[in-house]
Amino acid sequence: MVRDEAVIGCHGVLVIATRGAAGPGEVLVRIRGGSETFLAWSAEPLPVGATVLVIETRGTRQVDVAEWADPLDALPGAAGDAG
Template sequence: MTNEGLVGRVGTVFTAIRGGERAGEVRLLVAGIAHYYLAYAPVPLPAGTEVLVINSRGARQIDVEPWPAVPPGEITRGVEEGL
């Protein structure tokens, strides 16, 4: 998997990310095969959290953010209110 091909993929935090420059580990499925990457996020994220890859640092290191970024219910609330 190329570094550019990682951006935009959704994965799962495997080992908790401690936030800042303290990495955790994220599992991404690529063609049905699990790949593990050191992952960094601005805030701590517990194991099991779904994340979006926003940057590849190379050498199996990525930056992530929680996914979905919009809390569930926010989208439907706006639709119901006609926004």
């Protein structure tokens, strides 16, 4: 099994919802100067459009993800912040 460790720590957006233990979804990840899709597994079901963080690789084109929110978005003066 070939591990693609470059994807660990990247964030992406789900294009197909995950189903928790019932099965994977699909995530679009910005990596290597472009965008690539991977089968995405998560502990809990996650909806289409959810932003996720890749936390592990399962080998070729399969990753484990967790829901993720950019902590910098909460800072005053961050992009989109009126204050």
